Amino acid sequence: MDPLDIIGNLHKVKPVYQPVVSAIRHKIIGYEVLGRFRQGEENWCSLKNFFHDGDVPEEFKVDVDQHLLKLAISEMLDSKRTGFLFINRTANELLFNNGEDLLETLLYYKEKGFSLNRVVLEVTEHDFEERFEELNHLLLYYKTYGIQIAIDHIGVKSSNIDRIRQLEPHILKIDTKMIRDHNREGFQDVMFSLSMLAQRIGAALLFENIEDDFQLHFAWKHGGRFYQGFYLAKPEFQMRSNDYLTLNTRDKINSYIQREKNLIEQRLSFVLFWEQKVKELLPKWDGAKKVDPFIELVTEKFDQESFRMFVCNGDGLQISSNFRKRDEIWEPEPHKKGSNWAFRPYFLENVMQMKTWNKGRLSDIYSDIETKDMIRTFSYPLTGQYFLFIDIPYTFIYENECLLI
Amino acid sequence: MDPLDIIGNLHKVKPVYQPVVSAIRHKIIGYEVLGRFRQGEENWCSLKNFFHDGDVPEEFKVDVDQHLLKLAISEMLDSKRTGFLFINRTANELLFNNGEDLLETLLYYKEKGFSLNRVVLEVTEHDFEERFEELNHLLLYYKTYGIQIAIDHIGVKSSNIDRIRQLEPHILKIDTKMIRDHNREGFQDVMFSLSMLAQRIGAALLFENIEDDFQLHFAWKHGGRFYQGFYLAKPEFQMRSNDYLTLNTRDKINSYIQREKNLIEQRLSFVLFWEQKVKELLPKWDGAKKVDPFIELVTEKFDQESFRMFVCNGDGLQISSNFRKRDEIWEPEPHKKGSNWAFRPYFLENVMQMKTWNKGRLSDIYSDIETKDMIRTFSYPLTGQYFLFIDIPYTFIYENECLLI
Numbered sequence: 001m002d003p004l005d006i007i008g009n010l011h012k013v014k015p016v017y018q019p020v021v022s023a024i025r026h027k028i029i030g031y032e033v034l035g036r037f038r039q040g041e042e043n044w045c046s047l048k049n050f051f052h053d054g055d056v057p058e059e060f061k062v063d064v065d066q067h068l069l070k071l072a073i074s075e076m077l078d079s080k081r082t083g084f085l086f087i088n089r090t091a092n093e094l095l096f097n098n099g100e101d102l103l104e105t106l107l108y109y110k111e112k113g114f115s116l117n118r119v120v121l122e123v124t125e126h127d128f129e130e131r132f133e134e135l136n137h138l139l140l141y142y143k144t145y146g147i148q149i150a151i152d153h154i155g156v157k158s159s160n161i162d163r164i165r166q167l168e169p170h171i172l173k174i175d176t177k178m179i180r181d182h183n184r185e186g187f188q189d190v191m192f193s194l195s196m197l198a199q200r201i202g203a204a205l206l207f208e209n210i211e212d213d214f215q216l217h218f219a220w221k222h223g224g225r226f227y228q229g230f231y232l233a234k235p236e237f238q239m240r241s242n243d244y245l246t247l248n249t250r251d252k253i254n255s256y257i258q259r260e261k262n263l264i265e266q267r268l269s270f271v272l273f274w275e276q277k278v279k280e281l282l283p284k285w286d287g288a289k290k291v292d293p294f295i296e297l298v299t300e301k302f303d304q305e306s307f308r309m310f311v312c313n314g315d316g317l318q319i320s321s322n323f324r325k326r327d328e329i330w331e332p333e334p335h336k337k338g339s340n341w342a343f344r345p346y347f348l349e350n351v352m353q354m355k356t357w358n359k360g361r362l363s364d365i366y367s368d369i370e371t372k373d374m375i376r377t378f379s380y381p382l383t384g385q386y387f388l389f390i391d392i393p394y395t396f397i398y399e400n401e402c403l404l405i
Numbered sequence: 406m407d408p409l410d411i412i413g414n415l416h417k418v419k420p421v422y423q424p425v426v427s428a429i430r431h432k433i434i435g436y437e438v439l440g441r442f443r444q445g446e447e448n449w450c451s452l453k454n455f456f457h458d459g460d461v462p463e464e465f466k467v468d469v470d471q472h473l474l475k476l477a478i479s480e481m482l483d484s485k486r487t488g489f490l491f492i493n494r495t496a497n498e499l500l501f502n503n504g505e506d507l508l509e510t511l512l513y514y515k516e517k518g519f520s521l522n523r524v525v526l527e528v529t530e531h532d533f534e535e536r537f538e539e540l541n542h543l544l545l546y547y548k549t550y551g552i553q554i555a556i557d558h559i560g561v562k563s564s565n566i567d568r569i570r571q572l573e574p575h576i577l578k579i580d581t582k583m584i585r586d587h588n589r590e591g592f593q594d595v596m597f598s599l600s601m602l603a604q605r606i607g608a609a610l611l612f613e614n615i616e617d618d619f620q621l622h623f624a625w626k627h628g629g630r631f632y633q634g635f636y637l638a639k640p641e642f643q644m645r646s647n648d649y650l651t652l653n654t655r656d657k658i659n660s661y662i663q664r665e666k667n668l669i670e671q672r673l674s675f676v677l678f679w680e681q682k683v684k685e686l687l688p689k690w691d692g693a694k695k696v697d698p699f700i701e702l703v704t705e706k707f708d709q710e711s712f713r714m715f716v717c718n719g720d721g722l723q724i725s726s727n728f729r730k731r732d733e734i735w736e737p738e739p740h741k742k743g744s745n746w747a748f749r750p751y752f753l754e755n756v757m758q759m760k761t762w763n764k765g766r767l768s769d770i771y772s773d774i775e776t777k778d779m780i781r782t783f784s785y786p787l788t789g790q791y792f793l794f795i796d797i798p799y800t801f802i803y804e805n806e807c808l809l810i
Binding site: 023024025026160161162165166168170186189190192193194195196197199200201202203204220222223224225253254257258260261264265268314315316338339340341342343344345348349352353356357359366367368369371372373 | 591599625658719746771776
C-alpha cells in the first residue's frame with residue numbers, strides 16, 4: 001500500500017471495533033479502534049503496516065489517527081453506545097505537535113457529550129525508551145482530563161518494572177500470544193510478577209489476542225479483568241452488542257470458578273490430612289533438646305510427600321538439623337542448625353498466624369534456592385514456640401494438579 | 406589516569422575485598438573484588454573510571470580483570486579462607502575472546518583447589534541488551550562449571566522481568582542507593598515485585614551500598630539474604646574475618662525480628678477485634694435477601710475503619726449493594742450488585758479458607774483500582790455461603806504502622 005494512496009483517500013479509511021469484555025460483569029465494556037483501508041471493491045485491509053512503517057511521515061499517521069477517532073466517537077454518540085473507546089498511539093504520533101491534535105479532537109467531542117474518561121489511550125512502554133520523561137509528562141497532562149492510560153505489549157519488551165510503575169497506568173495490556181510462543185513455566189513467573197505489580201499499583205490487567213478456551217482460562221486465572229480476542233469477538237465495522245458475542249462469557253467463567261474451587265478444596269484436604277498426621281505424632285514431642293529424634297518420626301510419616309524438613313523457633317532460628325532425603329534415605333544435616341530464616345518474605349507472618357490459630361499452613365508455590373525446583377512448604381505449630389517446616393518436592397506437586405496452581 | 410599507565414604498571418594494581426554478610430548465619434560468606442591503582446606513594450585510587458571508560462580497549466580491561474582475579478584467588482588459597490568470590494564483568498569484557506580468558510584462569514585455579522562454585526559472576530542485564538542471546542549462552546556455559554551468576558544494578562535500569570527470568574540468576578543484586586534517590590513508595594512497589602519474582606525463580610536478593618541502619622532494616626524486611634556496604638564493612642586490602650565486622654549483625658537482625666513480631670501481633674489484634682465486632686452482629690443476619698439492611702448495621706460499627714463494604718457468595722458474586730462512604734455518609738450503590746470478583750488473585754482461595762476455618766482474614770496492602778489509594782481488605786464468613794468484605798482506607802492504615810507494612 002502506498003501511504004500517499006491512503007492519505008489521499010481518507011474516505012476509504014474506516015474504523016473497525018473489537019469488543020473488550022469484562023470479567024466482572026461478563027459483558028462488553030468498550031471497543032478498541034483499529035483501521036481498515038478499502039482496496040478495490042470490497043477488499044478491506046489492515047492499516048498495521050502503514051502505522052508500523054518508519055518511513056511514513058508522522059503527520060500522515062496522525063491524520064489517519066484523527067480521521068479514525070472522529071468516525072469512532074461519532075459512531076458511539078450516534079448509536080448512543082456506552083463504554084470505553086481504546087485507541088493506539090506510538091510515542092512519535094503522540095509527540096507530533098506536542099500531542100495537541102488528539103486533545104483538541106477529544107475536547108471538541110466532549111462538548112458534544114463524549115466524556116474524556118471514556119477514552120483509553122494505549123501506548124507501548126518500550127517505545128518510550130528514548131523520550132521517556134517528555135512522554136510521561138504528556139501522559140500526566142492527558143490524565144488530568146480523565147483520559148485513561150493502558151500500557152500495551154506488556155510481558156516481553158515492555159516489562160521494565162520501574163518504568164511501568166512510573167507511568168501509573170490504569171491498565172496493563174498483555175498479549176496472550178506469549179503463552180503460545182514462550183516456554184510456559186517461565187511465562188507464568190513473568191505473569192505472576194506482573195499481576196503482583198498490577199495489584200500494587202492499582203492497574204487492571206487486559207489480555208488481548210485470546211483465541212481459545214485455554215487462553216481465556218489462563219487470562220482469568222492470572223487476574224485478567226478484561227479480555228479481547230477472536231475467541232470472544234472479531235473486529236467489525238459495527239459496534240456489536242452483548243447479544244452478538246458468540247461466547248457465553250458468564251458460563252465460561254463460571255466453569256473456571258467451579259474448577260478452581262474444586263482444586264482449592266482438594267488442596268485444603270491435603271492441609272487437613274497433613275495436619276492430622278503431625279497431630280498424631282505430637283504426644284511424642286519431647287522438647288527442643290530432642291528435636292532431631294522427633295523429626296525422624298516425621299520423616300517416616302512424610303516419606304512420600306517430602307524431601308526436606310526442619311524445626312524453627314518463633315524468631316526464625318532453626319533449632320534442628322535439616323533432614324534431607326537423598327536416594328530414598330533421610331539424612332540429618334546438623335550444620336544447618338543455627339540458621340535464621342526470618343528474613344524470608346512472610347516467614348514471621350506465617351509463624352505468628354500458626355501460633356495464633358494453631359493451624360497448619362501451606363505456602364504458595366516457589367522456587368527453592370538450593371535445587372531451583374518449584375516447591376511448597378507445609379508448616380505446623382508443634383507448640384506455641386516451635387514450628388515444623390515440611391518441604392514438598394516438585395515431583396509430588398506435579399502429580400497433584402491442585403498443588404500446581 | 407592514563408589507561409596505558411595502568412596497563413603498563415600492573416604491579417601497582419591490587420584488589421580490595423568488600424565483605425558480603427549473610428542474613429541466615431549473620432557472618433561473612435564471601436568478598437567482592439574491586440580494583441585499586443597506586444598513584445604516588447600511598448595514594449590508592451579506584452579503577453571504576455578505567456572500567457567504565459568506553460575508550461579504553463576491552464583488551465586492557467580484561468588484562469586488569471585477570472590480574473585482579475589471580476591475586477584474589479591466590480590470596481584466598483594462601484589464607485585458606487572459605488566463601489565466595491564476587492567478580493564484576495561487563496558484556497564486552499565477557500565477550501572478548503569468547504569469555505575464554507576468565508574460564509581458563511578459573512580452571513587453572515580449580516586444579517589448585519579453588520572450586521568454581523565459589524565464584525559469583527556479577528553482570529548487568531541492561532548491559533546485555535544488544536547481544537542478549539550470545540551472552541545468555543555464555544552464562545549458561547559458565548553455569549555448567551558451577552559458576553554462579555548475579556545480576557547487578559537491579560531495580561532501575563535492570564528491571565526487565567522477562568530478561569531477568571531468562572538469565573536464571575542465582576542472585577539479584579539491588580543497589581540500596583535507590584532507596585535514597587527514589588520516591589520511597591514507588592520503590593517499595595518495585596521491591597515487592599522483585600522479591601516476588603526472586604521467590605518464583607529461586608534467586609537470592611543481595612543488597613549493596615548499605616550505609617545506615619534504616620537501609621539494613623529495609624534490606625532485611627524486603628527479603629535480603631545478603632548484605633554489603635560501608636555500614637557493615639568497607640573494602641580493604643585484607644580479607645577481613647567476622648571478628649572485624651564493626652556491626653553485630655546478629656543483634657541488629659534480632660532487633661528487626663522483635664520489632665516485626667510486635668507489629669504482626671498488633672495487626673493480628675486488629676483482626677481479632679474486627680472479627681469480634683462482626684460476630685456481635687451475626688444474630689441480626691437475616692439471609693441474603695436482606696443483605697443491604699445488614700450491611701447498614703456493619704457500617705455503623707466500622708465507620709472509623711472502613712470506607713467501602715459489600716457481601717459476596719462463595720462463587721465471588723456480589724449479592725449486595727456496595728456501601729460507600731462519601732463525605733462521612735454511607736451510601737448504597739445498588740448497581741454494583743451482580744459483579745463477580747472471583748478473577749482477582751487469591752479471591753477464591755481466601756473465600757475457601759474463611760469457609761474452612763471460619764475465621765476472618767486481612768489482605769496484604771494493595772492499590773485500589775478505583776481510588777488508586779493503598780488499602781487492605783478485611784473479610785469475614787457470615788455463613789458458609791456468604792462473605793463480608795470490609796475495605797480499610799489508607800487514612801486508617803497510615804495511622805497504624807502495623808497495617809502499613
